[in-house]
Structure formats: structure tokens, C-alpha cells
Amino acid sequence: MTARGWALFAAMSVIWGIPYLLIKVAVDEVSVPVLVFTRSAIGAVLLLPMALSRQARTLLRRHWKAVAGFAFFEMIAAWLLLSDAERHLTSSLTGLLIAAAPIIAAVLDRLTGGERLGPLRMAGLGIGLAGVAVLAGPGLSAGGAWPVIEVLLTATCYAIAPLIAARYLADVPGPALTSACLGLAALMYLTPAALTWPRHVLTPHAYLAIGTLAALCTALAFVVFFALIREVGATRALLFTYVNPAVALVAGVLVLREPLTWLHISGLVLILTGSVLASRVGAQKPSGVSSEDVADEEPTGDVDVG
Template identity: 30%
Template sequence: MNRNAALFAVMCLVWGLTWLPVKVGASHVPPVFLAAVRFSLAGVLMLLWAGRDLPKVPAGAWPRLVVTALLLNTANYSLLFWGTAHAPTGLAAIVNFATIPIFTLLASRAIEGERIDARKLAAIGLGTVGLGFLFATRALGGLSAVHGDPLEAVGLAAVAFGTLFYCTGAVLSRPIAGTMPTLTLAGWQTLIGGVGLSAVSALVEPVGRADFAALVRSPVLPAVVFLIIGGSLMGFTIYMRLLRDWGAFRAGLYAFISPAIAVGVGVIVLSEPFGVSEAVGALLMFGAAAIALKRPERAR
């Protein structure tokens, strides 16, 4: 196994495991507060890592940088962390990862006018059916009633809407991505998003002294450390290296592996339900993502 293949395996594992600390941490402190702490600290560390590249943001790029930070990190992770607190981690991961290429297609069409051909339409249609299967049991009050959380379906919907905000922010980031170093862009987006998450948490969550105290105790402290180091610093760095060496298509294949890891961890560690409807929905979502990620054949 070459070095990039080993790094790809690490990235898939880390991003598949991040859903567990989100779930665990959010069961002890408010979920948006947890996200705010993660992204604020991760943003500071990224900018320190950027070093002399930290101020290399063109003056004209700041408005778009702020807007995309609020979409990518504030809006997205407010909904994602809240949704994961109420929905099974495995299903939340599937909804998040598998809808990224589909929502990116829709955002690219709406913002950039990118053409949606028959292949892309098939991906969107298949993904929509897959989402229906993933939501079916919860919407009908099946497994959610057994596990006592009536907000499972709403939580999964929150993850889906958060992913749509993320994809919109990613498409809007493209014009400024080449105007500054990658780590500078990511660091500022992460920090600004963390500040936005802090504001959202202050507005909607009852955060008190006990929540701040919980940050330095188990199990919240190890959860936050893993999310910052594993999810943000390691995962991001590896992904950017693979983008450089492999290209977006091969690097993006984590979308088929990390959710499977999240499902397995959720079932084994948290005893989360995963039935026939969820399995069918997952297969359809993975198929839709595969179609969306497939590179078009070159004309001969």
C-alpha cells in the first residue's frame, strides 16, 4: 500500500468516526455549543498553521469569504450537530455524505448555470428515492418510537438542509479559492464559522457554567479533541493532499466508505437501529453519489 492509499484509509476512518464524538458530546452539552467550540479552536489552530500566509486574503474576497464561512460552517454545522443529537449517527452520516455530490450539482446549476445532463438527473432522482427510504421508518413512527426520540426524522431533515447550505457555500467559494493559500481560506472560514456558531448557540441554547465545565471533563473533552485534531486538522490536511495528488474524483470516494464506518460504530457502540428500509435507502444513496461523482467519458 502506497503512502496516499494509507492516508486515504486514515481519512475515511477518521471522518467515519467523527460522528460518534458528536453524538456523545451533544448528549452532555448543547449541540451547537459543541460545534462552536470545535470550529473556533480548529480555526485558530489552522490560522496558526498557515503562519505567514495568514493575512494573504485579497481585500475584495472578504465579503464572499464571510458569507461562505457562515454557510459552510455556521448554518451547516448548527443543523448537522443538532440533527445528529437526535438522529442515529450512521443515518446522519449517510444523509450528509451521500447528498453532498447531489446538492453540489443543484447548487452549481442554480448559481453557476451548470448543465444537468441525463446522468446527473439520474443521480438526483435516485438520491431522492434513497432519501425517502432512509426517512420512511422514522416518518411513519416505527423505530423512532422504540428508541424514544420523536425527533429522529426532524434530525435527519436538519442534516439534509445543513448539507444543502454546505454545498451552496462550497460552490460560492470557488471564485475565491484560487486567490489565496488553501489553508488560509479554510482557516478563516473555520474561525468565522465558529464565531457564527457561538452567536447561534447564545441565541437558541441555554448554555451555563456547567456546560463550560463539562468541556474539560470526560467524555466531552476527548470528543472535542478528536473532532478538532482528527476531524478538522488531520482529515482536512489529508484531503487537500489527496486533492492535489489524486484529483477530486478519487479523493471524493470517501463518501462511500466513511458512512459505512459511521453506521457500524453507531450500531455496535450505541445500539442504534438499522433496518431493511435504511439499508435499501443507503444503497440507493451510495448509487446516486457514485453516478454524480462519475467522470464523464471523453469523446473519442
């Protein structure tokens, strides 16, 4: 990997590892609909210049049902559940539980006619689920069952969205898809956000968290992500998703002084080990699929933005 590739890889590891920290800060001062709306609206506006081509608009109209489905699972439902859960759970625990998404994705892919799960991948599922169980215990004690369920439902949303993108949206440019989905999410949350808009002046920390989440972790993140794909290829690029949970853990502990226990570390190791094994894919690519198709397909697939 080149120096530029490593720099982009490190950037993505951090950019999509800190949203959990930022969400935790923001939901202390604004409602969940306000947070989801501002994140979506700002991100959509910033990415709009990259999604104005006639070809992109044509493809979005042609696949509008899949675009709506992707937006629902990747942003509209996922960000609502995630932000609400973080009103009760620590950001570090949330980031660790979200790491179960690749495991859930492997199961859903198999159930919907995807690649068969061999013994190694089945073992990965078991190991990963054991890690989720290790982490869910402290979560249930700290915030109750529903916030933990919300995070696991978010991980399920992040697992479903890749299947939609890979099977129906492979020919849609990433920035155009992202901008359209963010715009749709902003429209969905416009009224709830207006009804719950804060009447008090926010602290600088809240403004910084919301602005960083929208501009850095949403808009810029996708630009860097696609640059990383072009630099190192889709397969290597997606390896950063295994670093994000560790970044979320470290950020929560250092910035918010959240507790760090052996259960956190053990759960992280188990989930990441299980994810690596469960998400292994065969060396053979489907016939008729070029490397460019794969590069277009995977970025809009296994995307966990928090």
C-alpha cells in the same frame, strides 16, 4: 495509487466518517452552541500557524465576502443544524442522510449555470432521492420531521459551500481559508456558548468526543486532505466522500449500538449509487484552468466534514 496514497485515502474515509458519532456523544452533555464554538475555536488555533503568510492574509481580505459565505454554509449554519438534529436522530442515520449532499450539489450547480444534466445524471438524481425517501421514513418515526429536515438542510449547506469555493475562492490556500472560516464561526458562537456553558463536570467520554472532533476531524483532517490531493490528485481524492456514510453507519452500530435495518442498507446503496451518477463530470476541463488550479479548487469545494 501508491501505498502512501491508500493510507491517506483510508485516513480520510475514517476521519470524516466518525464526526456523526462524536457529535452524538457530545450533544448529550453540552449545548449545540458550546459544541460548535469549541470545535471551531480549537480547529482555528491549531491551523493558525499554516495561515499566517502575508499572501494568504491578502487573499482572504480580497475575497472576504466569499469567505464569509463559505464559512456560513460550511460551518456556521451546517454545524448548528447537524448538531441540533443529532439530539433526536441516531448518528448512523444522520451520516446516511448527509450523503445526499452531492445530489443536491448537482442540482444547484445546474440551476446556477453549471454543467447540463444528461440522462445518466438525471437517473442518478432520481435514484439518490429514492434513497433519501427510504431513510427519511424511519427518521420521521424516530425523531419527528424537523430533525430530518435539519439534516437535509445541512446537506444543502454542504452543497452550496463548494459552489462558492470553486467559483470565488480557487486562489485562496486551503489551510488559510479553513483557519479563517473556523475563526469566524468561533466568534459567531462565542456569546451563545458563554451563555449556555455547562455548569456540571463533563464525563471523560464527552471531553474525548469534543477534543477528537476539533483536533482530528477538523484541524488534522484538512491537513491530511490536502496531502491526499497532492499525492493522488483532486479527482481521486474526493472518492473518499463515498466511503464516509458507510463508516458513519458502522461506527454508530458498533460503538453506540444503534439499530441496523435493511432500510439503512438499501438507503445507503441507493444514495451512493445516485451520488456517483449525479456527480459525474465531463472529461473536459474549462479552458484556462490548470491542474494546479483544479487541485486548489476542489479541496475547498466538495467538503463534507460532519
